[in-house]
Amino acid sequence: MAVKRTAAATPGLQTEEAAAKGWEIPNFTIKEIREAIPAHCFKRDTFRSFTYVLHDLTIMFSLGYLATFIDRIPSPVLRWSAWLTYWIVQGICSTGLWVLGHECGHQAFSPSKLINNSVGMVLHSALLVPYHSWRYSHSKHHKATGHMSKDQVFVPSTRSEVGLPPRDQDPEGDGPHSAFEETPIMALWNMTLMMLFGWPLYLLTNVSGQDYPGWASHFNPYCAIFEKNQRWDVVTSTIGILVTMAGLAYCGSVFGSLAVIKYYVIPYLFVNFWLTLITYLQHTDPKLPHYRENLWNFQRGAALTVDRSYGTIIDYLHHHISDTHVAHHFFSTMPHYHAEEATRYIKKALGKHYMYDPTPIAVAFWRSWNECRFVEDEGDVVFYKN
Template sequence: MASRVLSECGIRPLPQNFPRPRTGLISNTTDPTKIKFLHSNKKVKDLKFPSISNPSRFPRERNWVLKVSAPLKVPSVDGEERGGRINGDNGIEDETETEFNPGMPPPFKLADIRAAIPKHCWVKDPWRSMSYVVRDVAVVFGLAALEAYFNNWLVWPLYWAAQGTMFWALFVLGHDCGHGSFSNNSKLNSVVGHLLHSSILVPYHGWRISHRTHHQNHGHVENDESWHPLSEKIYKTLDSITRSLRFTIPFPMLAYPFYLWNRSPGKTGSHFDPNSDLFVPSERKDVITSTICWTAMAALLVGLCFVIGPVQMLKLYGVPYWGFVMWLDFVTYLHHHGHEERLPWYRGQEWNYLRGGLTTLDRDYGWINNIHHDIGTHVIHHLFPQIPHYHLVEATEAARPVLGKYYREPKNSGPLPFHLIGDLTRSLKQDNYVSDTGDVVYYQTDPKLTDSSKLK
């Protein structure tokens, strides 16, 4: 029941002011500037697209509108281009004909975004990466030493908040090792990743492999691995208590350890089991290595309980660990949920890597941005996870003119990101499940679970 309570979410229908997602495509009109989209095999609507000339030259203004060049063909689901010009009759865009629909294929390709990012943003500097490790580890031990020395109950809550945040920062650096954005040396990445992740009870290779699956299938209803939506069928199998708890704070924010052991509803396997269907046979040795490292860390923590006492260990490590878990679930959930406009999820031929990646969100965490290594700058990270974290902000600024309305500007944060708590609570109430059918789907809300008056 715990894994069902503490797992991923579900989806809502497309708002009525948007055209419904297409389920078919016909182009038998004699006018090549029109493409007809078939709606539920009943109605056909004509959509005109803007005139497009050159995909590589985009103005770098902050408030970009779709008045720029784009490819002459719409990218298909497999990365190829499918035929059909999307230019207008006279090269002039008519914004009144159609509103922006986030579920439609974008008028640019992944290569267009890549070309806009400066070359130096792809360079990995292992010395710079290691400097962040040294900084974070020094802060962690410094905080523990100071609090152990003072041992003051007035200061403990501040220590727990600060140390939990630093554990989360260590996780992000280990996350970079898993992506290979830490350095070009795979052995260095593995050693540093094991040290960082094992210290906070994360099986490095087990998590690295499942996280790779998340990136390769982001935005796919069934195949995504992290916070993927519950289908309506699975949602209806949950008992009422489980449904209520899994959408009620703080329970979803405590999900991560349970996910590591048992994944989420509809999926089986453990990040600690080398025979899990998460892994292929060639990865089993890596999984065993990480499980051994995790076990060694757990044994060390038990030993320290005998040395300094279980209560002291709970205060020094246990509470910050759960603070780290809440940070992880909070941040990763908001990467894919909680925007004012409903974001699409895909199935079948409607999904491709680019469209799935464009459903992710950037978030502003104020002072925490630097502490957790700009992981809130998440859209470009999802599309190009090999970019080091210290180049993500610059890469995002360069790519925004290409992304246009497919990039959703994050709300500015104060020193601390308290504004995101509202986005989290609203999304948990609204985003319950997705339809079992349809290749472009949106979160739906269970009216029995949440009073509709509270959603306004």
């Protein structure tokens, strides 16, 4: 049964934008949503989880083996077409392995914390992700999704932060603003830069995250992202990255730098593409608001997530991280192999508060890029403007 309740108007809250958009603020509880989902969906099976690791590694190593024959192809066109195919497919499959490491960070892989953190450390370090550092910041994201001052990723810039005058003094009002106008070529260039380098820049400098003082980085154990008792784990995560980089350097010395670039670096850039695209579109959409402290709560924030399908094959290889992301935000310890079933129940329970967007991915990305530029400095419910 769908949750029907929405929050009643509360004196002192600034919800004018919500009223103008016809956005109804939900007032359901986590208990209501959880009770709508069968209990077995929350069961974690260590053996089953390991079968997915084996599944992904088998595909990835098979692709790597097949790629060893590419340079024997006499036709340059066919040879480069084969390499491009390898890079794209390997990037997709490696993103799936990243998702399994991400499950470990949520303790969704196994009931054992030791197994979760051991497997997660290996998988994420191999993909140049500082496991514990990202686990801590990602936990903050889940605890504050859609919160203007506490969320950790793709936090909207405010009107004043992008250099626009106050709304009542702005000749362009709610926009579109000429300050954001880009030629299609420039827009595509900037989008490409974000897709390829946005993820490592987020890890290095917290790009798109909260504006912490000093060097906010997943490699800085003393930055404001982390608590004092988390510092050693941050150091350990950095050591994991250094071990992987040393292994890549060794492979470069044995097989040549070009081989490392072709077999690892370029697929790694495709992983960056998928991680950035998926995360961006899960939480950035003109239809979705953000809440400020007076109105935000966990369940309202969790509902500010969009499920999207990237097609049957990619959804499968990505372990349905995109088309079941609403379920993941409500219950992050739920294994991915139960998320499709749970989503059917969550969809019924949330009713109109469940967000799914069937817009083709390229169109959705272009729309969000152009229409999600800033939010107002004031208001307890704020929507993107351009």
